[in-house]
Amino acid sequence: MSATPRVLTVTPNPALDLTVHAGGWQRGAVNAAQGAQQDAGGKGVNVAAILADWGVPVAATGLLGRDNAAPFETLFREKGVTDEFVRVPGATRVGLKLVDPTLGDTTDLNLPGLTVSARALAHLQATLRSQPAGVGAVALCGSLPPGVHAGFYAEEVARLRGQGRFVALDTSGEALRAALQAEVLPQLVKPNIHELEAALGRSLTTDAEVLAAARDLIRRGAELVAVSQGERGALLVTAQEALFARPPRVTVQSTVGAGDAMVAGLISAHLDGLSLAGAARRATAFSAGSITRLGAHLPPRAELDALAAQVQVDAAQPLTH
Template sequence: MQSKVVTVTLNPALDKTITIPRLEVGGLNRVMQTRLDPGGKGINVAKVLQKFSVDVIATGFIGRYQGEVVQRALKDMGIKTGFVKVRGVTRTNLKIVDNERKVTTEINEPGFEVLPEDLVKLGHKLSYFLQHTSVLVLGGSLPQGVSEDIYYHYIELAKKQNVKTILDAEGLALKEGIKARPFAVKPNIHELEQLAESPLSTEKDIIAAGRELLKKGVTVVVISMGSRGAIVLSNDEVYLVTPFPIIPNSTVGAGDSMVAAMAYAFLENKPLHEVARWAAAAGTVTASKPGTEVCSLAEVQGLLHEVRVVRI
């Protein structure tokens, strides 16, 4: 596959995952295992796509110290990078895995500050990368100094080059980005409730909220619902997707794996029900893995038939 995917991570992190027997809040906790991984939504998507043998470039901003560790780790994985270096320090995000309860607690630092000249540099880089790209993935939180409409501008930039965009953000960044009519969005149920400004307690409510995004010009909406699966919509089709049962180990990167599988399926021109199947399989496999490990292509392919996709 020659087509490239570009992932943008504006606020990357060094993910420190510690596994403990059982989290005792307010007490002493002894660590069983520690691991360090490059993190941030776009970076996680790039890690999965590299395992899928997709030609991917990870770009965005990167700070000092931990940022150098992140770049080295990505290089060791065989992932091409094109980050803009900023003056601040790349944040460290702590993931605490409760081994007994199989629950992950995340503590994320805010990140560095981005200056106007840094934004100009990234804009130039992105314009160049988009000349040779089929899919642009935008995701994650925004660092200090970046306006909430940044994804709007990047989506507009991509559309001028006929590049499909996948947006996976939250809050105002998601709301503003949708105004540029990205090709696909992947909100989770909580992010969709924020957009809808109301609780979504039934399947009917969720589908109605998804249809509101279609009315705004989005082509594909993938709503992730954790262990309950996903609802996938276009203007012509709606699918309820139920994944195979697993013992969840860590939810870190599960949503990002769904986004990576969506990008892969779009590159392969798969029909919507197959996009749904691939996304659910990838997210579920990653959720079954410890820490920040992600799914491989072989693992996902081997379990596609276990995903139930029903048109509704």
């Protein structure tokens, strides 16, 4: 039995990753494969898994196809994540990754996902709106499936904030653009630099430009804007402070989900009332630690503490007017 959730993550468009290892496979031929693995994926699923690893009681919702829900259910059971996914007819989208270890390359084939019915969407909205008061934070994560309008997150942010919840948003494209243009912004926004540029419709070529863009979102009602920049680190901005957090060098297994781990770290830092510098260290340690593992898993606490101590946190360059 999982503890009463304090955080809800929302993944409207999860994915099931099917990785097939086939050394030397050839197009158009009959090939032998050495093995295959199914991994439940999707940004909010990853955020929930990482929070659960850290010991935060968490629930996950979104839309899940009934036909291939088993790997998700297994993950939730193993991590102790409360499963509040709405089941819908059909299969969750599958991403096939054909890995050739001899060449060291991967071929991706992404199958189409579910098209969401009005009924399923209403069910998801009802789930979001009927959360108990103990759920202090809600993370809206990832892309929106066909059938869900681009303003979905923007609307839910306003409603959830109206209920007094702390809302984190990690999305891209039109969904991010709509949410950033809305009247009510989420308290936490974590775009990567490319997502932020796309949402704002302009390139951000200097640190000063990134800082100015983040400060603009703060002026418009966000409380913490974290602009992640891959290996370089992340810029974290609040109304009072602006910091740059540089990760230590780590041995990378897979950088997939680095940003999701950062979101989980920032949410846990919020729950613990950490300072911005403390949040920067924790979130960067979560990211750097998670990429040393395949899948959304945190390393043991001692390893995370060691990583956090190695994160380089500096004041971001002040704006020159």
